[in-house]
Amino acid sequence: MNEEILNILKSDPNGFTSGEWLCERLGVSRTAVWKHIEALRALGYEIEAVPHQGYRLAECPDKLIPEELQWGLKSSLIGRRILSYDVVRSTNDVAFDLAGKGLEEGTVVVSDGQTHGKGRLGRRWASPKGKGIYLSIILRPSLPPQGIAKLTLLASLSVARAVRSLTSLEPRIRWPNDILVNGKKLSGVLTEMSAEQDRLKFVIVGIGINVNSSHELLPPEATSIRLETGEKCPRVPLTQKIFEEFDRIYRDFKGGETAPWMEECRKSSSILGSYVRVEAPTPKEGYALDLDEEGALVLRLDNGFTERLFAGDVVKVR
Ligand code: BT5
Numbered sequence: 001m002n003e004e005i006l007n008i009l010k011s012d013p014n015g016f017t018s019g020e021w022l023c024e025r026l027g028v029s030r031t032a033v034w035k036h037i038e039a040l041r042a043l044g045y046e047i048e049a050v051p052h053q054g055y056r057l058a059e060c061p062d063k064l065i066p067e068e069l070q071w072g073l074k075s076s077l078i079g080r081r082i083l084s085y086d087v088v089r090s091t092n093d094v095a096f097d098l099a100g101k102g103l104e105e106g107t108v109v110v111s112d113g114q115t116h117g118k119g120r121l122g123r124r125w126a127s128p129k130g131k132g133i134y135l136s137i138i139l140r141p142s143l144p145p146q147g148i149a150k151l152t153l154l155a156s157l158s159v160a161r162a163v164r165s166l167t168s169l170e171p172r173i174r175w176p177n178d179i180l181v182n183g184k185k186l187s188g189v190l191t192e193m194s195a196e197q198d199r200l201k202f203v204i205v206g207i208g209i210n211v212n213s214s215h216e217l218l219p220p221e222a223t224s225i226r227l228e229t230g231e232k233c234p235r236v237p238l239t240q241k242i243f244e245e246f247d248r249i250y251r252d253f254k255g256g257e258t259a260p261w262m263e264e265c266r267k268s269s270s271i272l273g274s275y276v277r278v279e280a281p282t283p284k285e286g287y288a289l290d291l292d293e294e295g296a297l298v299l300r301l302d303n304g305f306t307e308r309l310f311a312g313d314v315v316k317v318r
Pocket of ligand 1: 092119208223
């Protein structure tokens with residue numbers, strides 16, 4: 001019901017909607033309408049109430065809640081269902097549990113803050129409350145477990161595209177899972193999976209973005225959209241844009257039509273053409289030659305051989 005009232009108010013952003021009309025349209029009493037208006041106010045909506053005129057939506061909160069994220073969302077799969085939390089340990093953990101219980105593909109778990117946000121290999125992801133975007137997407141692609149390297153890269157591309165289209169920034173992708181702006185880390189992707197022998201049961205794509213965080217809340221090598229542009233950035237439209245970008249890219253991924261997207265990953269790469277050190281799992285140094293169609297980094301080693309890597313941390317040497 002909250003959502004219905006909101007949709008009515010949102011579709012007439014300048015005018016007033018009479019209480020009486022709302023009652024009729026929704027088939028409830030005036031008191032019931034009033035209670036829902038109060039509930040919406042508690043969520044952060046500024047709703048004016050003027051006698052004899054009715055209600056007007058003056059301002060929507062920049063909150064990552066379904067009421068906001070699903071309004072006008074143009075994706076067909078990603079974000080069709082959204083579960084929103086105030087604070088959780090890690091959205092990836094919540095999504096992993098829910099996927100295990102059968103929640104459908106495209107479901108997104110989003111939280112305003114995380115107490116134990118995770119990076120790869122047991123590392124931490126700083127997740128100050130209200131300052132960033134922390135979300136995890138449940139996916140059920142049919143592919144072998146090694147296919148997730150490419151999925152991680154394509155999720156990073158979705159974030160880069162969304163940031164590029166809504167800000168003045170020029171994000172670069174640092175294989176396999178980072179988005180950098182001016183050489184500093186703005187966003188990271190953590191892909192986890194549940195697999196049975198050679199079959200994937202589900203995949204969780206976790207995305208963290210520093211939106212309005214200040215330096216004190218982040219590690220030294222990190223940055224945020226606000227720090228780079230000098231302006232506060234609303235989180236709702238950016239999250240919607242990520243859903244929409246990933247929706248398209250993921251559809252092509254499932255259809256095996258990712259060549260143009262992979263080409264864009266190469267063009268947006270921060271490391272191709274540089275001499276790099278890949279720290280993990282076994283340290284390697286070489287010239288970053290290519291990102292191949294499977295999402296592997298192709299290195300030309302000093303001995304002239306090439307090697308394909310599916311995971312690791314890259315540091316530019318020169
Ligand atoms: C990542 O790991 O970059 C993956 C981050 C994924 C976070 C999202 S938030 C929603 C979802 N739920 C989760 O629990 N996680 C996902 P990795 O490449 O291993 O990088 C981790 C390293 O980045 C840390 O060791 C720090 O050096 C640095 N770091 C930590 N917090 C950061 C932040 N907020 N911004 C930039 N860098 C950060």
